[in-house]
Amino acid sequence: MTGVLPSQTIKKMLESSIISTSHRAVDGQVQPASLDLRLSEVAYRVRASFLPGNNLTVADRLAEFEMHQIDLSGGAVLEKGCVYVVPLMESLNLPSDVQAVANAKSSTGRLDLLTRTITDHGTEFDRIVSGYSGPLYAEICPRSFSVLVRPGMRLNQIRFRAGQSILSDSDLNMLHELSPLVDGNAIIDDGLGFSVDLRPTGTTLVGYRAKPHAGVIDLDVIGQYNPEEYWEELHTSNGQIILDPGAFYILVSRESVQIPPAYAAEMAPFLAMVGEFRVHYAGFFDPGFGHSVSGGKGSRGVLEVRCHEAPFVLEHGQVVGRLVYERMTEIPNQLYGTAIASNYQGQGLKLSKHFKNQKN
Numbered sequence: 194m195t196g197v198l199p200s201q202t203i204k205k206m207l208e209s210s211i212i213s214t215s216h217r218a219v220d221g222q223v224q225p226a227s228l229d230l231r232l233s234e235v236a237y238r239v240r241a242s243f244l245p246g247n248n249l250t251v252a253d254r255l256a257e258f259e260m261h262q263i264d265l266s267g268g269a270v271l272e273k274g275c276v277y278v279v280p281l282m283e284s285l286n287l288p289s290d291v292q293a294v295a296n297a298k299s300s301t302g303r304l305d306l307l308t309r310t311i312t313d314h315g316t317e318f319d320r321i322v323s324g325y326s327g328p329l330y331a332e333i334c335p336r337s338f339s340v341l342v343r344p345g346m347r348l349n350q351i352r353f354r355a356g357q358s359i360l361s362d363s364d365l366n367m368l369h370e371l372s373p374l375v376d377g378n379a380i381i382d383d384g385l386g387f388s389v390d391l392r393p394t395g396t397t398l399v400g401y402r403a404k405p406h407a408g409v410i411d412l413d414v415i416g417q418y419n420p421e422e423y424w425e426e427l428h429t430s431n432g433q434i435i436l437d438p439g440a441f442y443i444l445v446s447r448e449s450v451q452i453p454p455a456y457a458a459e460m461a462p463f464l465a466m467v468g469e470f471r472v473h474y475a476g477f478f479d480p481g482f483g484h485s486v487s488g489g490k491g492s493r494g495v496l497e498v499r500c501h502e503a504p505f506v507l508e509h510g511q512v513v514g515r516l517v518y519e520r521m522t523e524i525p526n527q528l529y530g531t532a533i534a535s536n537y538q539g540q541g542l543k544l545s546k547h548f549k550n551q552k553n
Contacts, residue, residue, distance in 0.1 A: 195356030197226050197457045198291070199480075199525035203353065211291075215282045222347065225479040225525040226457040229298065229347035230310070230329060231282040236263040236342075239276050242332060243311075250313040251278065251330050265344050270409055273339045278311070281329040282345070285321065287353075293321035295351045296459070296476045302497045303545035304410060305337035305403060305441040308348045321351070336499075337403035337441050338423065341411040348412075352457070352477060358520040360456075365518060368453070374518075375448040376491055384461065384515035387494055390447040391509035393542070397428040400444040401544060410547055420548045432509035436500035444498055445542040447510060449491025452482040454524045458516045460494065480521060481528030493541050 198206075200223050206212045207223075215233065222229045239258040245251050255278060263269050263277070271277050287293065295310035296319060309318040313327045321329075331349055333342075342348075360368065362381050369379045380386030391399045401424040410418060427434060427442070436442065452458050458478040483492030496513065507513070 194522045196354065196358040196520040196522035198353040198355065199521050199523055200225050201526045202522065203228050206353070211286055211288065213284045213286065215284075216345070219345070224350065225481060225527050225529050226521065227350040227352040227477055227479065228283070229350050230295070230331065232265065232331065232342060232344055232346045232348065233280045233282050234264065234266050234344045235280065236265055236269065236271065236333075237261075237278045238263060239278055242276050242334065244318065245311065245313060245315050247314055247316060251311055251315075251328070252313075265342060268341055268343045268411075270339055270341050271333055271335050273335045273337065275334070277333045279331045279333060281310075281331055283351075284328045286326045287321070287324055289324040291353055291355050292323040293325070293351050293353045294459075295319040295321065295349055297349050298347060299495070300412075300545040300547070301348045303443060303495065304340065304547070305335070305497070305499075306340060306348065307334040307336055308332070310349055310351065337405075338407055339409045341409055341413075343413065346412055350477060352459075354519070355522060360518040360520065368456070368518070372451070372453045374451055374453075377448065380512060382515075384517045385450075385458075386512045386515050387446045387448050387450070388510045388512045389496060389507060390445050390493070390542075391429055391434060391507065392432045393445075397430055398426055398542070399429050399434065400427040400442055400542065401425065402427055402443075403441040412547070415546050416549045418548045420544060420550070423548070424544065434507050436498065436505045436507055438500050438502060438504060440500060442496075442498040442500075443542070443544060444496040444507075446494035446496060448494070449483060450478070450494055450516065451484045451491055452478050452480055452518075452529070453484060454480045454528055455521050456480060456518050457521060458482075458518045461515050461517060478516065479529035480525050484528070495543060 203223050237255055238260045243254050245254050297308040301308050309332045311330045311332055365381045407423040457480055460476040
């Protein structure tokens with residue numbers, strides 16, 4: 194059977210050591226269609242980001258690029274603008290018909306914390322080939338804020354799939370007729386398109402821009418940081434903003450998205466044809482996201498935007514990306530939503546869970 198593997202299958206993979214762990218798995222680590230990956234006790238500060246390539250392991254590359262080691266056991270700061278490689282507590286022994294893809298978790302992406310998974314002999318970030326057997330590593334590069342991390346923290350997640358099960362545009366149109374994927378008209382063209390909301394109802398607040406000289410964020414501290422110390426509010430009355438090169442923004446989609454229980458989705462991170470900027474570093478949408486069956490009434494997609502090359506005018510309703518939908522092999526035993534205390538069910542414009550007093 195082809196499709197994305199659900200939570201109950203992931204738990205069996207843990208029990209059978211297809212997924213091995215140096216420390217016992219913890220509650221909440223298995224998500225509806227993914228597994229959270231945990232940092233181990235050491236980080237390696239490296240001179241530059243790298244991929245091992247076909248003939249080398251990550252350890253081989255670390256011997257070449259390592260600057261120094263950092264003990265994370267008591268907590269340590271990963272500094273803005275630096276690149277680190279951290280071994281993960283999980284390793285894989287995948288069957289020949291199962292591959293995997295990794296991505297930053299939502300809260301990680303909303304902090305502009307570039308986190309990618311690398312493997313031995315890997316030639317791509319975040320892509321784990323069928324039948325891979327070996328360790329996993331996280332490459333971490335804080336872009337806007339320095340962060341305090343500890344062993345066991347979960348910054349990225351991995352999704353497993355058997356075969357290819359991406360829905361075609363005709364499949365998406367039929368699914369939308371049966372179970373609406375967005376409120377209003379669906380823009381379906383090589384996936385489900387989504388646009389930016391720069392004319393919100395009842396407010397001129399359309400997003401946030403990261404401040405360049407903010408303090409450290411302890412990733413274990415939830416709902417305590419003042420947004421004003423880290424973010425500049427973005428207001429507009431004419432439905433447009435200008436993105437500055439190198440700046441990082443939190444915006445929100447105009448559409449409210451729903452992911453039916455038998456499907457999962459991934460947000461394409463970059464579309465060159467819509468402008469010189471990248472949208473959404475954290476791209477997994479679990480089954481049940483925004484769906485009524487799991488306590489949702491549609492959830493906006495939060496857009497993590499970084500502009501490149503030249504200033505760019507972004508206007509209300511402009512299509513800025515797309516969601517690619519895939520079938521699950523079966524409906525997960527647990528769905529994204531209120532039953533598992535998901536942080537972003539029913540969200541609007543929202544910073545990461547570390548900040549307090551947010552307007553939604």
